Amino acid sequence: MGKKIKLGVLGGGGDSLIGILHRVASSMFDKFEFVGGVFNPDLEESKKFAQELGIGTDRIYKDLDHLIAEEEKLPEDERIKVVSILTPNFLHFPMAKQLLENGFHVICEKPMTTTYEEAKILEDTLNKSKTIFAVTYTYTGYPMIRQMKEMIAAGEIGEVQKIDVQYYQGWINPIIHDKDERNSIWRLDPEKGGISCCIGDIGTHAFDMIEYVSGLEVKELLADLNYVYSDNIMDVDGTVLLRFSEYVKGVLRSSQIATGEENNFAVKIYGKKAGLKWEQENPNYLYKLEDGQPIKVLKPGHEYNSALSLDGTKLPPGHPEGIFDSMGNIYKGVAKAINGEKYHPAEFPTMKDGIRGMNFIEKVVDSHAKGNVWVKLDA
Amino acid sequence: MGKKIKLGVLGGGGDSLIGILHRVASSMFDKFEFVGGVFNPDLEESKKFAQELGIGTDRIYKDLDHLIAEEEKLPEDERIKVVSILTPNFLHFPMAKQLLENGFHVICEKPMTTTYEEAKILEDTLNKSKTIFAVTYTYTGYPMIRQMKEMIAAGEIGEVQKIDVQYYQGWINPIIHDKDERNSIWRLDPEKGGISCCIGDIGTHAFDMIEYVSGLEVKELLADLNYVYSDNIMDVDGTVLLRFSEYVKGVLRSSQIATGEENNFAVKIYGKKAGLKWEQENPNYLYKLEDGQPIKVLKPGHEYNSALSLDGTKLPPGHPEGIFDSMGNIYKGVAKAINGEKYHPAEFPTMKDGIRGMNFIEKVVDSHAKGNVWVKLDA
Amino acid sequence: MGKKIKLGVLGGGGDSLIGILHRVASSMFDKFEFVGGVFNPDLEESKKFAQELGIGTDRIYKDLDHLIAEEEKLPEDERIKVVSILTPNFLHFPMAKQLLENGFHVICEKPMTTTYEEAKILEDTLNKSKTIFAVTYTYTGYPMIRQMKEMIAAGEIGEVQKIDVQYYQGWINPIIHDKDERNSIWRLDPEKGGISCCIGDIGTHAFDMIEYVSGLEVKELLADLNYVYSDNIMDVDGTVLLRFSEYVKGVLRSSQIATGEENNFAVKIYGKKAGLKWEQENPNYLYKLEDGQPIKVLKPGHEYNSALSLDGTKLPPGHPEGIFDSMGNIYKGVAKAINGEKYHPAEFPTMKDGIRGMNFIEKVVDSHAKGNVWVKLDA
Amino acid sequence: MGKKIKLGVLGGGGDSLIGILHRVASSMFDKFEFVGGVFNPDLEESKKFAQELGIGTDRIYKDLDHLIAEEEKLPEDERIKVVSILTPNFLHFPMAKQLLENGFHVICEKPMTTTYEEAKILEDTLNKSKTIFAVTYTYTGYPMIRQMKEMIAAGEIGEVQKIDVQYYQGWINPIIHDKDERNSIWRLDPEKGGISCCIGDIGTHAFDMIEYVSGLEVKELLADLNYVYSDNIMDVDGTVLLRFSEYVKGVLRSSQIATGEENNFAVKIYGKKAGLKWEQENPNYLYKLEDGQPIKVLKPGHEYNSALSLDGTKLPPGHPEGIFDSMGNIYKGVAKAINGEKYHPAEFPTMKDGIRGMNFIEKVVDSHAKGNVWVKLDA
Structure with a gap:
């Protein structure tokens, strides 16, 4: 010790x-x-x-x-x-x-x-x-994401019925519109970047996040990608329709041509009883929406948060922590695992997240290539 | 006079x-x-x-x-x-x-x-x-929507390259989950409500809005609707993929089961040079995003707004106007037209908007019924 | 009828x-x-x-x-x-x-x-x-101001212990720095504008508002005004320390040289049990803060609001109303009074508000003139 | 090295x-x-x-x-x-x-x-x-605070004409109202906490901050403190009128009985040309207000920020950093100083800040004790 x-x-x-x-x-x-x-x-x-x-x-x-x-x-x-x-x-x-x-x-x-x-x-x-x-x-290491996950798991929003996730950036915008740039950047070269740019880089974050917080698995998807120019073969924007079950649907939106967006990653999960919303650029605010009730804004470090969430906050409420602290929480979980200490399985993403993410990328590209049709993810 | x-x-x-x-x-x-x-x-x-x-x-x-x-x-x-x-x-x-x-x-x-x-x-x-x-x-009568339209028309955001519109409400949530309620409400009865509930009621607002502000026309769409229960035949949620041209795409998201949402209608238009964002519940703020620039927040009544926008603001900046004022602007435009006064064609929605909206509803339902396939809107 | x-x-x-x-x-x-x-x-x-x-x-x-x-x-x-x-x-x-x-x-x-x-x-x-x-x-006609008043009256925040009100504008900034302008505008001419500019025009709104929502009366005040130039004899900025009782204090801040501010009127009332916050430029949001609880955001039109508040909202939640609607509510109250209908005494400001406001202005100017000392308001 | x-x-x-x-x-x-x-x-x-x-x-x-x-x-x-x-x-x-x-x-x-x-x-x-x-x-280590300081120093808001700073917390609220608690907590015991609680703990942060960002010095002050109970001799709330020069005034508001507030530290500086606003709980946003212009929202990591600001941001825009990162920046500055490297004098607060802070506390308590009168700070 x-x-x-x-x-x-x-x-x-x-x-x-x-x-x-x-x-x-x-x-x-x-x-x-x-x-x-x-x-x-x-x-x-x-x-x-x-x-x-x-x-x-x-x-x-x-x-x-x-x-x-x-x-x-x-x-x-x-x-x-x-x-x-x-x-x-x-x-x-x-x-x-x-x-x-x-x-x-x-x-x-x-x-x-x-x-x-x-x-x-x-x-x-x-x-x-x-x-x-x-x-x-x-x-996934942010305290309010952990809180979101725990609230859903505890049934606080009822059965999940709709999921909407967005990951918008604008950084590739100037590059994509310059022929020389787009033909030379490694991100848009499949040899170096894999089969997908936008979905591979940020769409996977969005995909992992919704499975993480909702506890549900995407079963099928239908994707529409955008390559913007005919001489470009890597997606820089994509919308993916999701099915978790026959009547539980979702949509994942990711883009690198959302001009001016920095790192606008936003998660919305609606259940039968309530909805939860969170945005990465303002990570210390979790919004709970309920029909006929005042909106509730949860913040890190308060006793009303779950143990998993509180474990990821170092200072009292009102002292904003950020992305370094989020990654720090993931490292902390890994340390506990290595040291054989007790830890919550949601403290760090595992092989399963990695596997799902790679399967997601390939299925998205496949769905688009086949003309925007439904394809099943592996079980 | x-x-x-x-x-x-x-x-x-x-x-x-x-x-x-x-x-x-x-x-x-x-x-x-x-x-x-x-x-x-x-x-x-x-x-x-x-x-x-x-x-x-x-x-x-x-x-x-x-x-x-x-x-x-x-x-x-x-x-x-x-x-x-x-x-x-x-x-x-x-x-x-x-x-x-x-x-x-x-x-x-x-x-x-x-x-x-x-x-x-x-x-x-x-x-x-x-x-x-x-x-x-x-x-469409809100001053900052008019401003958005004029900025796009003037080329301030460059060529439009991505459109994302959301219209989320939660009001039908308690109704849809009660078998008696969902089988008796007029909104879910095609005899009274037409062929669509969610798309017909709010999806059309979203559709009209993006054509209004962008000046572009949707050419094709692919829709995925959600009826939530097998004994319900009217959509209460739907996501629609949009194509304006081969490389200009969009997504329209509408829902009445976004639990706790009131009237969360949000419009995002990204061009080659900048992006514009607006939300109906906070209608007096228009956000302009540009790569490498501070975000600009435009508000009604300032001289930097277009004449069309300024015509829709009665008081100086900082005196919030709302939805009554927005409808008032539409009536004002109609009055000018009736009186034979000069007016801007964007002062009120016309027959063309109505026609497009009805075509949109039918095509969305058609796309879904055929298994979520691409269908073309009428020219 | x-x-x-x-x-x-x-x-x-x-x-x-x-x-x-x-x-x-x-x-x-x-x-x-x-x-x-x-x-x-x-x-x-x-x-x-x-x-x-x-x-x-x-x-x-x-x-x-x-x-x-x-x-x-x-x-x-x-x-x-x-x-x-x-x-x-x-x-x-x-x-x-x-x-x-x-x-x-x-x-x-x-x-x-x-x-x-x-x-x-x-x-x-x-x-x-x-x-x-x-x-x-x-x-005072805004629905969430009425709600604020009723919540305080009902004891929802406990005994009031601190009041902070701000009314900041920037419009006089370019005028005050131009000698000709400041010596010619009627607002800065006591013959036409009365003995005070900033306090008289907007400070009184702030003063009336806090007495309106809190139900308390200011007993004593100490004011510090700013005339910015020696050739100007009308205040364009002022801070006023307030005493409601020995241990219940407050501060009123008003300015017309808060460059770039439009009509930033913000009210904060803290009680032993909770705090309430509201801003005029976003009038449809009322924030309730309680130690150790999620922040609650109340909005107009919901059943959880008081009858007085609901009477001032015409449309369902999510349809923003603004300042015209606020004034409309005041006229509605006056109509009820004239028609001999039942009405809530808080539906419109009365002679007492007018009297208090005039007394406030004179006492503020007096306190400043005497060297920023405590002066008592009339009972 | x-x-x-x-x-x-x-x-x-x-x-x-x-x-x-x-x-x-x-x-x-x-x-x-x-x-x-x-x-x-x-x-x-x-x-x-x-x-x-x-x-x-x-x-x-x-x-x-x-x-x-x-x-x-x-x-x-x-x-x-x-x-x-x-x-x-x-x-x-x-x-x-x-x-x-x-x-x-x-x-x-x-x-x-x-x-x-x-x-x-x-x-x-x-x-x-x-x-x-x-x-x-x-x-003072936050990137947007550094940016604020540099913008003011560079004349971007013109001559400073009004300063308003707030530091509101609510944590002492439950303690102050419990006789046993308030008579036993070390913070309210002058033997352990010094001569002031609220001003000493958080008022000094506010004081240091405004001198830091504005580059101005407070010359005189008039303070009104609140002890809430007669058996308590340490302030838990205080408002301080500030004079930087005859016509440049300010107000500092600090409280520990602002029920429900976490760490609501907010700085507003208005100059002849523009205003700047910042809030500690959302530290990655700096608002610039100019008469007749859209509001500009500056964020960390962009090239438009000064070198001093950029030196305090580790990741690209959109990756929120927080208070640990702010303190990290201060340590980084100290390291440069110790290593004899070149550094900006604003990278860490020095003895002068400490001296000024102690002088401020004593003068505030003195002003209040004398009946809320103007007292001069030491030069």
Whole structure:
């Protein structure tokens, strides 16, 4: 108890935003000690970055093979126990597989893999290991999202009857309209970005979120994607009709051409008794709507929130926490799992979330390619 | 000039909400004098209501036939010139037709008719007459909606590339889940309500609005409706994928089972240069989003608004106006048209809006019935 | 019953904003018939304006003397019963006095008089008459303000312990910084505007509002005014410390140099059990804050509101009403009073509000002049 | 470069909220290594806590004397360089003084001291040393506060003409109304809390903030405090009139009996050209108001922000950061100062802020005690 878990990191060097997000998150609850990794394909660059971070260079490795080999030589309680994978997407799968096969716990950025097939293989690998695996759907760590999930699970809004989720950004707008730009950016190159841009990058967040908060599974979907130009083969916008059951429907809207939107991720779940609404850019407000009642606005840190929600708030009400704190909560959950402490299964997204996400992406692209028809997700 | 236009009203008696909305709206700009009509199938009830309103009973008629016959006997400048039709939906068509044929101007509540076929007939009737016809898509009268329309027309957001409109209510939620209620309410009875409940009542508002503000026409749609129970044959929720052209898409979401929502009608239009957002429940705020710029919040009454918008604001900035004022603006436009004054064609919704709306409803129901497939709207 | 009350208007001609506000408000509930008055010192102008409004010119009078004389010749049920005074401020007192003395009911714009002394005289006049007198503190007609008042009266927030009211505008900002402008505008000329600009025009609204909603009376105050330039002798900004009792305090902040503010009038009342907050620019939201509870957001038209509040809402929840509707509610209350119907005493502001307001203005100026010291209001 | 600065902490043990805030903040930018300190008067407790945090126990000391003595024995580059003081308020002064005298840099929680006299002594001590001293007025680290300061400094709102700051909380409400509670809580005991509760705890934040963002100094003030009960001698609410110069005035409102308020700290600064508004609970929004212009809403991370603001944002726009990130920015500034790097003087609050704050508290209490009169702050 109290001994920090040694953490290694793959990727995330230099000015990487995802790098700082994971580093800060890992340090928030005094649970992890970040000791080394492979930040860059170039060892010297990796070492330089380690120095900038003020950590030693002795556990900075040439590549993942060396990391595994060298760490295994160390006494067990000195060894890196968990590795965060922040590399380009196509490396997530091979790296995660190798780490799991060698007994390391893994925290993997999304998308977990580049194909659903890889995801299934990774699931098998995990099942054969005794390791913890988390995929960082970061937004599920927000206290009010956890509260939303718990309220629905407790029946506070009655049976869910309608789901509406939006994830709108505008960042690709200037790029898509410039022929040179759109033909050169890696996000719009299937070799590097996988089979989908918008759905793959943000649509999956939306998909994971609604299954997370509602506790329901999407059974079928019908998708309409937009590529905007005929010389572009990656979606930058898409609307997906969802069926959870015959009479429970939903809609998922995602876009990267919603000009001027920053990171407008909004979740609405309506049940027979009440509705719940939340927006990522103002994450400390959860709205409960009931017919004939005043709107109720729930905020983090209050006793009326569930234990799962309260566990994710560090300060008293009125002290806004943000996305670093959300990711911190996910790391905290992983730490508990690694340490064998009791934890709530909703504290971090798991292999199942990763699998579902990859299946979702492929089915969306498939539905669109077939002319916007209904396709079933795998059970 | 200055002589008020004599106004008659059909329906809208008793506690009718639509009645008070039209009466207040008609009086706002001192343009109309409300002199009589047929408020109720029972003449005595009609007269009683006239007394409550403090108008004389001498121009309260037994029915529309009598109204037409008697008014025609009056000197032309004493005659009722325009009639507002606020009766149950199935009466809109025959009444409007008869009035137009007899040279009365008409202000008709929506839905304009119960079928697209009727709508086409009414259009013919209007074309043969020399009358003014307005259909009250009330929300188009808001100053910030007019401003939105003008900004788009002026190219301020560039070419429109994505449209998202939502109209969410929750009022039918308790009704739909009670078998007796859902089998007895007129809204869910096709004999009385037409072929659609949710799309017909609020989906059309959303449809009209996006064509109004964007200046674009929906070419094709794919709809997914929800009836919630197998013994119910009227939609209470529906999502509609929209195509304006090959690469300009949209989504229309409407619901009456969005539990706890009041009248949450929200419009988002994204262009190549900027996005615009507006919400009916907070109608005095128009948000302009541009990549890399502060969000701009426009409000009514400022000089930076267009003439069309400013014409719809009576007081200086900071004095909130609401839905009565929005309907008042529509009546003001109709008055200008009747008086032969110069007016902007966007001051009130016309026959074309009514026609488009009826076509939309039928196509949505058709798309759903065929298994959620693409169908084309009439040109 | 049902016979409309004949209404005359003094002032409010041409493009007068206050004119349109009163005309629309008076027509909202079919209670008044606007038949004539004196709109302008020039009779021809008055008649021209009547024609523009589409009312007859036969009851347009040269001046108030003529109005009184001529109307008294008419049969009682044809006569103007109530007169709205919308003239320049210095005329409010003599006109109201003459009308009351001649048995007319009066609806008077604020400020009721130009001095407290006049106000006391007017009170005496009213006491000797059998007429109804209302002063239009317009904002008290909002449904959520009425709800706020009723909740406090019902003890829902416990004993009131702190009051904070703000009325910030920015309109005088460009004027005050231009020497010519500030030395010529009537608002900054005590001959025309009375002894105070900011406190007199908007501070009184704030003062009336807090006494209205809290049911408490300010006993003492200490004021600090700002004249911004030494050549200006009218306040354009002022903060007033308030004492309701030894341990119940408050603060009133008003400004016309809060650059960019439109009409930012905000009321906060905190009791031992809860707090209530409201903002004029978003008048359909009332916030209830309780320790350890979700914030509750109340909106108009819901059954959970009091009868007084519901009486002031015409449409179902989600259909925003605004300031015209607020003034309409005040006119409705006056109509009930004139008609001898039952009404809630809070339906319109009365002589007492006018008296208190004038006393407040004089005491504020006095406190400031004496060096920001505590002064007592009259009991 | 890159070598982390060794950080020691006094206090902040156990569940201390301030403890976690400082620990997380110190780790955010990989600049500090938290190595030990004195968390608790009981050495064993201190060591236990160190183990919980996963740091070694070898640099956990019995008391500050031991910390200083032992650390000085270490090679210079191993030594604790900076100490964060998170102990009870009365210990801030002696500990800070001793540390400065011994060449340690200091990060001190507010209030810096318990009296203005102590503050002056500490200033002398600092002036004789070559150390860095920061006092953690945490809220000044928010990116949009920094942006506000820079915009004002750059003249974007013109000459400042009115300042309004509010800091409302409701937490003491249940305590103050319970005689036993109010007579036993340390906050209301001058022996432990200093001469003021509300002004001392939160009023100083408000005072520091307005001087920080406006660049102006308060010259005189007039305060009205509320003790609520005669048996209570510590203020729980207070309004303070401010003068920056003859014609530039302001008002500071702070309360702990604003029932239901969490941490409602709001800053409004109006200049001749524009106004700026910000609220701590929604810290990522800065509103700019200009006469006749759309409201502009600025958000963190955009290029339109100043370098000082951008330096305090880690992720792209739309990823909300919160109070931990704000404190992290302050620590980052201190690190730059200690490392001799270039930094903006506004990156962290300094001795001057501490001095001003203590002077403010004493003058407020003095003004109130003398009967709400104007008193001058020290130059």
